[in-house]
Amino acid sequence: xxxxxxxxxxxxxxxxxxxxxxxxxxxxxxxxxxxxxxxxxxxxxxxxxxxxxxxxxxxxxxxxxxxxxxxxxxxxxxxxxxxxxxxxxxxxxxxxxxxxxxxxxxxxxxxxxxxxxxxxxxxxxxxxxxxxxxxxxxxxxxxxxxxxxxxxxxxxxxxxxxxxxxxxxxxxxxxxxxxxxxxxxxxxxxxxxxxxxxxxxxxxxxxxxxxxxxxxxxxxxxxxxxxxxxxxxxxxxxxxxxxxxxxxxxxxxxxxxxxxxxxxxxxxxxxxxxxxxxxxxxxxxxxxxxxxxxxxxxxxxxxxxxxxxxxxxxxxxxxxxxxxxxxxxxxxxxxxxxxxxxxxxxxxxxxxxxxxxxxxxxxxxxxxxxxxxxxxxxxxxxxxxxxxxxxxxxxxxxxxxxxxxxxxxxxxxxxxxxxxxxxxxxxxxxx
Numbered sequence: 001x002x003x004x005x006x007x008x009x010x011x012x013x014x015x016x017x018x019x020x021x022x023x024x025x026x027x028x029x030x031x032x033x034x035x036x037x038x039x040x041x042x043x044x045x046x047x048x049x050x051x052x053x054x055x056x057x058x059x060x061x062x063x064x065x066x067x068x069x070x071x072x073x074x075x076x077x078x079x080x081x082x083x084x085x086x087x088x089x090x091x092x093x094x095x096x097x098x099x100x101x102x103x104x105x106x107x108x109x110x111x112x113x114x115x116x117x118x119x120x121x122x123x124x125x126x127x128x129x130x131x132x133x134x135x136x137x138x139x140x141x142x143x144x145x146x147x148x149x150x151x152x153x154x155x156x157x158x159x160x161x162x163x164x165x166x167x168x169x170x171x172x173x174x175x176x177x178x179x180x181x182x183x184x185x186x187x188x189x190x191x192x193x194x195x196x197x198x199x200x201x202x203x204x205x206x207x208x209x210x211x212x213x214x215x216x217x218x219x220x221x222x223x224x225x226x227x228x229x230x231x232x233x234x235x236x237x238x239x240x241x242x243x244x245x246x247x248x249x250x251x252x253x254x255x256x257x258x259x260x261x262x263x264x265x266x267x268x269x270x271x272x273x274x275x276x277x278x279x280x281x282x283x284x285x286x287x288x289x290x291x292x293x294x295x296x297x298x299x300x301x302x303x304x305x306x307x308x309x310x311x312x313x314x315x316x317x318x319x320x321x322x323x324x325x326x327x328x329x330x331x332x333x334x335x336x337x338x339x340x341x342x343x344x345x346x347x348x349x350x351x352x353x354x355x356x357x358x359x360x361x362x363x364x365x366x367x368x369x370x371x372x373x374x375x376x377x378x379x380x381x382x383x384x385x386x387x388x389x390x391x392x393x394x395x396x397x398x399x400x401x402x403x404x405x406x407x408x409x410x411x412x413x414x415x416x417x418x419x420x421x422x423x424x425x426x427x428x429x430x431x
Contacts, residue, residue: 051205075095086121092417095113098111117138162187196311236383249296251422255280260409263276297326306318312356315353369397386421
């Protein structure tokens with residue numbers, strides 16, 4: 001764990017240094033509001049935490065006894081951007097550590113999960129001004145409680161997805177953003193099995209706080225002069241008339257999966273097991289873009305694993321997905337281009353369960369599934385060789401049958417925050 005944290009901190013330093021090396025004036029949208037000043041990239045770190053979590057355990061007499069894990073804090077890495085000329089912020093935040101403690105013969109672990117947030121600034125971010133915000137995020141928390149000194153004392157890994165409400169303020173000095181805020185969650189008292197047949201209720205402090213530093217830089221301003229002079233429009237019309245903007249593309253980016261569905265097999269047979277936790281994974285695609293209808297046709301691949309284990313039971317879930325996706329752009333709002341479309345995919349789902357060292361289930365099945373894709377591109381113009389894309393995918397019914405009318409759910413919301421899309425064929429347009 002320590003080596004992983006050190007590696008992540010090194011990555012943070014490298015990212016921040018890269019920002020400083022490539023810095024430009026981040027207040028460009030104050031001078032005028034154009035499509036090339038619509039969004040600015042941000043990178044940074046924050047300090048995040050809350051008051052603690054209350055749990056309990058069964059003592060030697062079999063009586064439930066309270067215990068508390070206090071002062072849960074963690075540093076986090078922030079990657080995101082301001083949008084709508086300083087009125088909005090979209091960010092994805094990665095925790096860099098977990099909180100652990102040994103109390104009364106119990107080992108307790110608590111951590112925040114990857115968070116994706118949206119913040120709205122009624123008064124936009126501006127140099128030497130405090131800008132208040134309100135917002136909402138998609139995030140979660142992780143909790144595990146193990147019984148020390150006994151065999152098979154490993155407790156369930158509880159991961160709850162939540163939608164915290166957020167409020168705070170940001171202070172801006174040149175390219176630097178200092179932010180202080182609070183988050184509030186309502187689902188803060190989940191059930192938790194402290195033994196295979198004994199359930200208690202956790203009490204997680206509902207208010208979280210954060211203190212953040214972010215560095216802001218612009219990545220698209222260099223193309224503004226050509227746009228304002230009309231050169232970009234002339235190039236677009238020329239290349240489009242010759243069919244040179246209909247191009248193949250490749251795309252890649254990191255994704256996370258948030259569990260939405262309920263596994264009835266576990267509800268009936270393994271009530272002490274919460275929903276499986278899925279790993280982060282890569283989202284890779286190759287496709288073709290049609291300029292006039294503003295359509296993308298993509299073949300993409302995603303593969304990820306999930307785990308679930310407690311009290312001598314372990315479950316492994318795997319998903320391999322190859323999808324064909326069609327997305328239609330829904331207008332162009334100063335370079336912010338939303339889209340929506342269907343996806344049809346070939347899925348290979350597998351589920352393996354081991355209980356007391358014996359394999360109970362080892363199931364694999366291929367099936368065709370249908371879902372929906374929605375998201376947006378940051379596209380300052382339509383002749384550039386690359387752009388940044390954000391996409392979410394949702395499959396309403398993706399599950400694997402286990403036993404009589406019981407299922408293991410693979411129903412998740414996939415979130416790919418920053419995907420780079422490259423058009424290799426467009427490089428020759430500028431030679």
